[in-house]
Amino acid sequence: MKARFWASLACLSGLALVLVSCGKKEETAENAPAGQPAATPIDMSTVGSVSGAVKLEGPAPKPKKINMGADQFCASVHPGGGATEEVVTDASGDLANVIVYVKEGLGNRTFDAPKTPVELDQKGCMYSPHIVTLMAGQTFDVKNADQTTHNIHPVPKNNREWNKSQAPGAPDISDTFAREEVAIPVQCQVHPWMKSYIAVFKHPYFAVTGANGSFDIKNLPPGTYTLEAWHEKFGVSDQTVTIGAKEAKTVTFSFKPATGGD
Amino acid sequence: MQPSYHQAVHRFALFLVACTLLLLIAGALVTSNEAALSVPDWPLSYGTLLPPMVGGIVFEDSHRKIAGAVLLLTLILAIWLWRAEQRRWMRWLGLAAFAAVLGQAILGGLTVLLNLHYGMPVAHACLAQIFFGIVVSIALFTSNWWTADHPRLEDSGSPSVHSLAFLNAGVIFLQVVLGAGFRHKDIPIWPHLVGAGAVLATVTWTGAALRRRFEHSREMRLARILLHSFFGMQFLLGIGALWSRMSTANAPQPLPVTIAFTVAHTVLGALLFACSVAVILVCRRLVPRIREVAARTPEQAALS
Known part of the structure; x- marks a missing residue:
């Protein structure tokens, strides 16, 4: 009887250890320095660019009101309550916070990740910027400008998931993502309205539309590319564009609120 | 030998039931407020016993503290039973x-440390x-009722009331598993809806047999009334929880109406399951099983 009890206890402990070590193994494998091939040289004398705008056809849904009463600091920063940033447009229907990137057409070219880190700040219990874009292997720093505690929890499908807390005045949290992924939701469970997205690319040809809905992707080698526009609520929209040597192309994407894409 | 009644032990056990109910409410509040990962570390919260009590941390840390108290109370009860029980x-x-x-505390810790993966939240629930x-x-x-003498009741129906009560509790537990799976986004809603139909069938069948x-x-009348009342309320709360979830699907944060319905639905689900377990035990206490009837002497049979 006693032997069976201890055997069961040992099995349960073993199972718990296996589960915990499984989580850690993933972390170790991903943090290991990858043997990256050298970047493919780009002939800068022939590069072109693609720019344009993203429009929302039809009336934009109204921003939803956020009740920040759960945290006195957040409520004091937004006395009238906050508003969601999932759909941001101007009076002309120009859509902000859309990621536009080269989805296909770069072949086997490889690119070095920039040495400068990308920042994700927590300001007034909101993420700033709402959309973060970076290259695989590029460092991104999470800052806390607020006088309250946050937890930062990216929920990727193709990268390592983590969840870390950051007290007021705590040092930046620095991390990287190893694999391309569009886009990784980021949440703060202390303040459940805080949502952001991180898009990770293996090349530098991406942009996020500003308040006027415009984007600009520079230094593209001549070629035919599939461009994709990604929006957190409206989904994706693709277009094919051919760039000649030193050519600047203009592309317009449009989304429809009801159908979720064009 | 007739077991003796210890009033103090029974009252302590009732107190533990009340505390566990409070713990279930606290746990349901954590899930409904999406606060499970607001404290990334475990067993301490933010490396301390007194974390900043803001936002989701309020729910998660309160749940941990109540759980700690229930763990301690259960240990006291276990020691007390070991020393006082015949x-x-x-x-x-x-x-x-x-x-x-x-085990529940360890599962709770793994739920946090493994970021809600590997089915930990459902296992915890x-x-x-x-x-x-x-x-x-x-x-x-x-209880005094359990330790006292009661006239034995004759079960002339088929299947036996023991089988029915056991089936009823089993189906309710399965429904609890499906509900937890849906709440933690592991499965779609339809298995839980089918489960509600199955629970309706077994509760009605069991209640009708008892009557x-x-x-x-x-x-038996009290058991039947409690079973029916809990199920009726649970069914209505389930509809309310589903309606509130659908009508606030695009809300930027959990809204009070959804939280209230979901917490009430979760806690009443626990009460319904506990009630179904109590029905098994009451039947076991009052109604002799077939092999017990068969073992009776001819004199006992004649007296019944």
């Missing part, structure tokens, strides 16, 4: 309750129901 199996049941709450069922059983076993076969038994 029934050997009751002593082991006390230890089983402690093992369950300890289901073990909570089992623990509550054990604690309610201990409260029943230590037809034991019409004059006060205990």
Whole structure:
């Protein structure tokens, strides 16, 4: 009887250890320095660019009101309550916070990740910027400008998931993502309205539309590319564009609120 | 040998039932407020026993502290039962309750440390129901009613009331598992809706059998009324929870109406399961099983 009890206890402990070590193994494998091939040289004398705008056809849904009463600091920063940033447009229907990137057409070219880190700040219990874009292997720093505690929890499908807390005045949290992924939701469970997205690319040809809905992707080698526009609520929209040597192309994407894409 | 009644132990067990119910409410509040990962570390919260109590941390840390208190109370009850109980199996049941709450604490920790993966939240939710069922059983076993003599009731129906009560509790537990799976986004809603139909069937069947076969038994009538009342309320709360979830699907944060319905639905689900366990035990106490009837002497049979 006693032997069976201890055997069961040992099995349960073993199972718990296996589960915990499984989580850690993933972390170790991903943090290991990858043997990256050298970047493919780009002939800068022939590069072109693609720019344009993203429009929302039809009336934009109204921003939803956020009740920040759960945290006195957040409520004091937004006395009238906050508003969601999932759909941001101007009076002309120009859509902000859309990621536009080269989805296909770069072949086997490889690119070095920039040495400068990308920042994700927590300001007034909101993420700033709402959309973060970076290259695989590029460092991104999470800052806390607020006088309250946050937890930062990216929920990727193709990268390592983590969840870390950051007290007021705590040092930046620095991390990287190893694999391309569009886009990784980021949440703060202390303040459940805080949502952001991180898009990770293996090349530098991406942009996020500003308040006027415009984007600009520079230094593209001549070629035919599939461009994709990604929006957190409206989904994706693709277009094919051919760039000649030193050519600047203009592309317009449009989304429809009801159908979720064009 | 007739077990003796320990009023203090029974009252302590009832107190533990109340505390466990409070713990279930606190746990449901954590899930409904999407606050489970607001404290990334475990067993301490932000490396301390007194984390900043803001936003989701309020729910998660309160849940941990109430759980700590329930763990301690269960340990006290287990020791008390071990020292005071004459029934050997009751002593082991006390230890089983402690093992369950300890396992539940470890599952809670793994839920946080593994970022809600590997089915940990569902396992945590289901073990909570089992623990509550054990604690309610201990409260029943230590009651004056359980230790007193009662006239035995004859079960003339088929299937036996024991089989029906067991099936009923099993289906309710399965429904609890499906509900937890849906709440933690592991499965779609339809299995839980099908489960509601199955629970409706078994509760109706069990209730009808209790009414037809034991019409004059006060205990069976109470068991039937509680079973039906809990299920009726649970069914309405389930509709309310589903409606609130659908109508606030695009809200930027959990809204009070959804939280209220979901917490009430979750906690009443636990009460319904505990009630179904109590029905099994009451039937076991009052109605002899077939092999017990067969073992009776001709004199006992003649007297019945």
